[in-house]
Amino acid sequence: xxxxxxxxxxxxxxxxxxxxxQKRRFSEFLAKKYKRKVPLRWEQDDSLxxxxxxxxxxxxxxxxxxxxxxxxxxxxxxxxxxxxxxxxLMRQAVDDWSLAVVPEExxxxxxxxxxxxxxxxLEHAQYGEILLFTGGIKGMVQDLSRGTVSCVIFGDAEExxxxxxxxxxxxxxxxxxxxxxxxxVVDALGVPIDGKGxxxxxxxxxxxxxxxxxxxxxxxxxxxxxxxxxxxxxFPIGRGQRELIIGDRQTGKxxxxxxxxxxxKGKDVxxxxxxxxxxxxxxxxxxxxxxxxxxxxYTTVVSAPAGASAAMQYIAPxxxxxxxxxxMYHGRDVLIIYDDLSKHAVAYRALSLxxxxxxxxxxxxxxxxxxxxxxxxxxxxxxxxxxxGSMTALPIAETQAGDVxxxxxxxxxxxxxxxxxxxxxxxxxxxxxxxxVGLSVSRVGGDAQTKAMKKAAGTLRLDLAQYREMEVFTxxxxxxxxxxxxxxxxxxxxxxxxxxxxxxxxAQHKQVILLVSALGHVMQDVPxxxxxxxxxxxxxxxxxxxxxxxxxxxxxxxxxxEDREEILRLSREFLEDWQTSRKRGD
Numbered sequence: 001x002x003x004x005x006x007x008x009x010x011x012x013x014x015x016x017x018x019x020x021x022q023k024r025r026f027s028e029f030l031a032k033k034y035k036r037k038v039p040l041r042w043e044q045d046d047s048l049x050x051x052x053x054x055x056x057x058x059x060x061x062x063x064x065x066x067x068x069x070x071x072x073x074x075x076x077x078x079x080x081x082x083x084x085x086x087x088x089l090m091r092q093a094v095d096d097w098s099l100a101v102v103p104e105e106x107x108x109x110x111x112x113x114x115x116x117x118x119x120x121x122l123e124h125a126q127y128g129e130i131l132l133f134t135g136g137i138k139g140m141v142q143d144l145s146r147g148t149v150s151c152v153i154f155g156d157a158e159e160x161x162x163x164x165x166x167x168x169x170x171x172x173x174x175x176x177x178x179x180x181x182x183x184x185v186v187d188a189l190g191v192p193i194d195g196k197g198x199x200x201x202x203x204x205x206x207x208x209x210x211x212x213x214x215x216x217x218x219x220x221x222x223x224x225x226x227x228x229x230x231x232x233x234x235f236p237i238g239r240g241q242r243e244l245i246i247g248d249r250q251t252g253k254x255x256x257x258x259x260x261x262x263x264x265k266g267k268d269v270x271x272x273x274x275x276x277x278x279x280x281x282x283x284x285x286x287x288x289x290x291x292x293x294x295x296x297x298y299t300t301v302v303s304a305p306a307g308a309s310a311a312m313q314y315i316a317p318x319x320x321x322x323x324x325x326x327x328m329y330h331g332r333d334v335l336i337i338y339d340d341l342s343k344h345a346v347a348y349r350a351l352s353l354x355x356x357x358x359x360x361x362x363x364x365x366x367x368x369x370x371x372x373x374x375x376x377x378x379x380x381x382x383x384x385x386x387x388x389g390s391m392t393a394l395p396i397a398e399t400q401a402g403d404v405x406x407x408x409x410x411x412x413x414x415x416x417x418x419x420x421x422x423x424x425x426x427x428x429x430x431x432x433x434x435x436x437v438g439l440s441v442s443r444v445g446g447d448a449q450t451k452a453m454k455k456a457a458g459t460l461r462l463d464l465a466q467y468r469e470m471e472v473f474t475x476x477x478x479x480x481x482x483x484x485x486x487x488x489x490x491x492x493x494x495x496x497x498x499x500x501x502x503x504x505x506x507a508q509h510k511q512v513i514l515l516v517s518a519l520g521h522v523m524q525d526v527p528x529x530x531x532x533x534x535x536x537x538x539x540x541x542x543x544x545x546x547x548x549x550x551x552x553x554x555x556x557x558x559x560x561x562e563d564r565e566e567i568l569r570l571s572r573e574f575l576e577d578w579q580t581s582r583k584r585g586d
Contacts, residue, residue, distance in 0.1 A: 152311035177326035178202030227263030227505020238448030240381025247422030277343030331387035450557030467491025
């Protein structure tokens with residue numbers, strides 16, 4: 001303890017007053033420990049029937065029965081069982097353990113405001129350290145000030161009051177990880193919330209970890225196929241890439257992420273979906289859809305719904321990332337979706353304002369860019385020396401009235417390797433996925449495409465760009481020549497080709513067949529309303545006529561000139577049969 005003049009003093013509490021010899025030994029210990037003479041004051045405490053409790057400043061030497069049991073418990077927590085039996089380890093731990101004279105730093109709650117507690121006495125607490133409140137509630141240090149620390153509370157803040165005792169754990173926030181989390185729904189602390197029992201964790205990883213260095217990475221060159229023709233053909237995503245999905249509310253952002261998860265079935269890809277600030281009913285519906293499609297067996301859902309505290313919403317993406325890193329550093333490929341980071345930034349803003357941090361643009365704190373950069377930089381394609389695993393991040397950001405120049409969207413755009421922009425007008429006109437070809441981009445590009453897809457996509461983006469320009473120009477003219485009309489019909493057909501229903505991702509060979517046929521003008525004369533039926537019929541016809549070609553494209557990722565010509569030949573043959581049957585009215 002410290003007196004009013006700032007001198008260090010010691011307070012000794014015990015049931016019986018110590019003898020003169022005991023006081024002398026205490027004084028010698030204090031002088032040796034703190035390199036100066038420390039005044040000692042004794043107070044009677046009948047609750048300490050065995051042992052004593054010595055407090056010097058914020059250091060507490062708890063030599064009571066309870067304190068010694070706590071010290072032994074903390075020692076047991078440091079044991080890592082590994083693959084061995086736990087009981088022999090515990091017996092060995094009991095034999096090896098001995099009481100040590102170590103101080104326990106204890107603080108006291110000054111104020112509790114919503115989800116933030118201000119604490120004094122924890123002079124050596126570190127940023128990100130987990131603190132333990134009375135009653136077992138945990139918190140995490142988020143602000144270090146002179147003489148006090150502020151921490152976010154993971155639990156019911158109403159159980160904490162001014163004067164409550166707070167203890168350091170000397171551990172940073174962590175996430176239990178392991179194969180047992182696949183197929184489960186957990187909260188931001190890794191606690192299962194799906195009613196299927198506890199999860200046996202294999203390890204524990206800190207939720208905040210440094211991103212892999214440049215030397216620990218290798219180029220992104222392997223496709224992470226979404227199964228969506230509009231994306232895989234023009235804005236390919238590679239394993240280890242960070243591709244932002246951005247658009248207004250209710251424009252199909254989550255649908256793209258969901259279809260991408262479904263398309264990983266059978267590809268040995270671990271999927272993690274982090275739900276931030278969503279309705280609990282929406283998360284339950286998403287989990288139900290994944291279960292019905294057979295995708296939950298390789299997927300983990302980390303849930304921090306709108307009803308959860310801002311602290312839980314804040315740590316959720318970092319917890320999901322820690323789980324993904326476990327698989328990545330074991331050589332696995334991981335797909336992680338953050339839905340969405342706009343709500344994550346709002347949760348962080350709420351915590352920052354409660355902690356008294358200076359607000360900046362749109363009331364966000366100045367370090368909000370670092371909030372997402374340190375998260376998304378952890379996505380990588382690791383070098384072969386580290387196992388060659390990868391983690392692909394698909395963050396989602398919500399815009400207001402299509403304003404991509406807002407604060408949070410521009411921050412995330414500058415961090416990621418490209419963005420898929422979904423446009424409201426396209427969505428409501430029936431173009432789904434509503435990808436705006438002009439504003440969307442992938443900075444990895446063709447490196448994340450197979451040679452078959454790259455060759456099949458060909459001039460698709462250029463043809464669509466010409467169609468958009470021509471469409472705008474022809475709005476001011478009613479007299480069009482025949483060539484312009486055919487060009488417009490061709491462009492409309494391409495746009496209709498890119499429409500795709502939800503929960504129906506396409507395999508690579510199907511995408512290649514459709515692209516080769518469409519860009520070869522095979523579908524030029526197919527009415528727009530019949531293109532969907534024509535597509536499904538063509539794919540079935542190709543699978544029946546040349547199954548080896550379909551298998552060859554999927555396995556090798558190559559498209560030879562002979563295969564391309566064979567696709568065009570069979571497509572024209574199917575077109576003739578389809579037109580004939582249509583005339584007959586079949």
